[in-house]
C-alpha cells in the first residue's frame with residue numbers, strides 16, 4: 001500500500017470531535033480502506049457522540065449507534081442477517097472505545113468472537129472514558145491520572161492485555177496499530193476485511209483533550225508511544241504473534257511522559273521503574 | 283383453507299411457540315437458556331438440526347446479547363426471534379427500550395416467571411409487568427394454542443409499517459410452558475398467506491445509507507417520542523385488524539384487546555391476564571349457574587392499554603375485582619392501577635378491588651376466584667381499595 | 675430510496691453544520707510542497723485534497739478545525755498556521 005493509491009474519497013466528515021482527535025482520524029482511515037460497502041456499529045463513546053446528533057450525520061455509510069455493552073452482539077446479528085441475504089460482501093465494522101471493549105463490552109466481544117461470524121471489531125484506544133470526561137478504563141496505562149484516578153492516586157494497575165485476551169479465543173486475525181502509522185493500520189484493516197470470520201484491531205488513538213497535549217502533536221505523541229515501547233505494533237494470525245514494526249530508534253519513556261499532562265505528576269523513580277519494565281519486556 | 287390440513291398434537295405452549303417461529307420463517311434466532319423458557323430454544327435448535335427450519339442460530343453469551351443480535355438481524359433486514367423469562371428479561375432491560383425507540387419490529391416470547399429475590403423459578407408476571415414502560419407491545423395469552431397464534435400475529439403487528447414496534451407475547455411459566463394441550467399447528471401455506479415476507483424499513487442499507495438509532499436534542503427528541511406513542515396507540519386498531527384476519531384464515535378468534543366473558547348484566551366482574559383466565563372462566567360459569575351476576579374480562583393487551591374498551595365493558599358494572607400476578611411495591615398491582623386510571627371520569631364508575639395472587643407459582647384455586655367475586659358483589663360503592671395478598 | 679425513515683435516523687453524510695468555524699487559524703501553504711501527502715493522510719477531518727495537476731495540496735477551510743497537525747507533520751515545513759487573507763476579487 002502506497003499513500004498515492006489510498007482512496008481520495010472522504011466518507012467521514014464534519015463530526016463534532018475535538019480538533020486533532022486521532023479517534024476521528026481512525027474512522028477516516030478505516031473508511032478509506034473499506035469504502036461504501038461497509039456498515040458501522042458505534043456504541044456509546046466519543047465517536048458516536050460526535051457523529052450521531054440529528055441532523056448531522058458525518059458517516060457517509062450506514063451506521064448505527066449501539067448500547068455501550070452491546071457492540072459484539074450487534075455485529076453478530078448484523079453479520080448473520082447479511083449472510084442470510086447473501087450479502088457477506090458487506091463489511092460489518094464495530095467501532096468501540098477502550099471502555100466499550102475492555103470493560104463493559106468485553107463479555108459481548110467474547111461471545112461474538114466465539115460465534116464465529118464475520119466482522120471487524122475495531123477498538124480505538126484513547127486510554128480512558130473520554131466521552132464522559134476522562135475516567136479511567138481497563139486500558140488506562142499504569143501511572144496515568146484521570147478524573148477518577150487523580151494524582152497522587154494515579155492508575156495503579158497495568159493496561160489490560162486485550163491482544164492476549166482475544167488471542168485466547170483462537171481468533172483468526174487480530175492486530176494492534178496506531179493512527180501515527182496510517183499505512184500499517186490500513187493494511188491491517190484490509191487484511192481483516194478478507195478474513196471470513198471474526199477479527200479484532202486495536203488502534204491506539206491519542207486524545208489531546210484527555211491526555212493533555214496540544215492538538216498539533218497528536219501524530220507525534222502516537223509515534224512516541226511506539227518508539228518508547230509503551231505501545232507495540234503487532235499481528236496475531238495462525239496462532240502466532242508477530243511484531244510488524246520495530247522503531248528505528250528507541251526513545252526514553254520519560255520523553256513520552258513529559259509531553260502529556262496525565263503523566264506529569266510521576267516522580268523520577270517511578271519513571272525509571274516503568275522504563276526498567278519496558279526494557280525487561282523486550 | 284389452502285394447502286394441506288393442519289396437524290393436531292398434544293404439545294406444551296413452549297413447543298407451540300417454537301412451531302410459530304418456524305412457521306413465521308424466522309431467519310435468525312438468538313436466545314439464552316432460562317427456566318421455564320429453555321425448551322423453546324431447544325426445540326428451535328432441533329428444528330434447525332433436522333432441517334425442518336432454515337435459520338441461523340446465534341449462540342450468544344447472554345440475554346442482553348440475544349436481544350441485541352436480534353436487533354442486528356433486523357438492521358440487516360431479516361426476521362428474528364428470541365424468547366426469555368424472568369432474570370433474562372431483566373438482563374435485557376436496556377435493549378428493550380433501545381429496540382422500541384429504534385423502531386425495530388422484534389418479536390419475543392416471554393415465559394412469565396417471578397424475579398429474584400426471593401429466589402423462585404416458578405410463575406408469576408412480575409418480569410413482564412416490570413418492563414411495561416420500555417415501549418414494547420405486550421400481549422398475554424391463556425393457552426398453548428393462543429400462544430402459537432399470537433406469535434404469528436405478533437409478526438404481522440410489529441412489521442406493519444404503521445406500527446414498527448417490538449411485540450412481547452407473554453405466556454405463563456409452567457401453567458402454559460410445561461403443560462400439554464391439544465394444539466392445532468397450522469400448515470405452512472396458510473401461514474405464508476397470512477404473513478408475507480418481511481419488508482424492512484429501518485436498515486443498514488449500503489445502497490440507501492442512513493445513520494440509524496441516532497440521538498437528538500429537544501424538539502427532535504420529543505418528535506420521535508411522539509411518533510412512537512402514536513404508533514403504540516395505533517397498535518390498538520392493528521391488533522384487532524390482524525386478529526380478525528387471522529380468524530378468517532384459521533378460524534380462531536380471541537376477541538381483540540380484551541375478551542369480555544358473560545358480562546351482560548353482571549354486577550361484579552373479575553379481570554386478569556394470562557393462563558389463570560381458564561380457571562376464572564369456570565368459576566364464572568358456576569356462579570352464573572347459581573344465579574349470581576358475575577362476569578370476566580380477560581385483558582389480552584397490556585400495552586397498548588385498552589382503556590376505552592374497559593370503560594365501555596365496565597360502565598354498568600358495580601364492582602371490578604382485579605387479580606394481579608405482580609405488585610408495584612409501595613402501591614398495588616399494575617393492572618389495578620391502570621384500570622382505575624382508565625375508569626377515571628366515568629359518570630358511575632365501578633368500585634375497583636385489587637388482589638395480588640399467584641405469586642412465585644402459587645396456585646389460585648377456584649375458591650379464591652370465587653372469594654374475589656363475592657367480595658366484589660358485596661362491596662359498597664366508592665369503598666377504598668388496597669392491595670390484598672390472596673395467597674396467604 | 676426512502677424519503678424519511680421512521681425513528682431517530684438521518685440521511686448518511688448530512689453535514690449541515692461545517693466545522694470550519696471552530697478556528698480562525700488555518701493552514702496556509704507558504705513553502706515548497708513536495709506532494710508527499712503526509713499532511714493529507716494525517717488530517718483527521720479529511721479537509722485536505724490533492725491538486726494532482728499542480729502537485730500541491732489544497733485546504734478546505736469550511737471543514738478544517740485548525741488543529742495544526744498538517745503544519746506540524748510537514749517534512750519541509752511548507753505549511754504555516756495563520757489567519758488566511760480573504761480571497762480577492764470580491
Ligand SMILES: Cc1ncc(C[n+]2csc(CCOP(=O)(O)OP(=O)(O)O)c2C)c(N)n1
Pocket residue numbers: 023044045046047068069096097098099100101126127128129130131132137
Ligand atoms: C450502560 C452504560 N453505562 C454508562 C454509560 C455512560 N457512558 C457513555 S460513553 C462512556 C465512556 C466511553 O468510553 P470509551 O469506550 O473508552 O470510549 P471514549 O469515550 O473514550 O471514546 C460512558 C461511561 C452508558 N452510555 N451506558
Ligand code: SF4
Pocket residue numbers: 016017018020021022023024046050126130131206207208209210
Ligand atoms: S475527547 Fe479525545 S477522543 Fe474524544 S473527541 Fe476529543 S480528542 Fe477525540
Ligand code: SF4
Pocket residue numbers: 020700701716717718719720721722733737738739740741742743744745
Ligand atoms: S489544521 Fe488540522 S484540520 Fe485543518 S487541514 Fe490541517 S490537519 Fe486538517
Ligand code: SF4
Pocket residue numbers: 706707708709710711712713714731744747748749750751752753
Ligand atoms: S506534508 Fe508538506 S510537503 Fe507533504 S504534501 Fe503536505 S504540504 Fe506538501
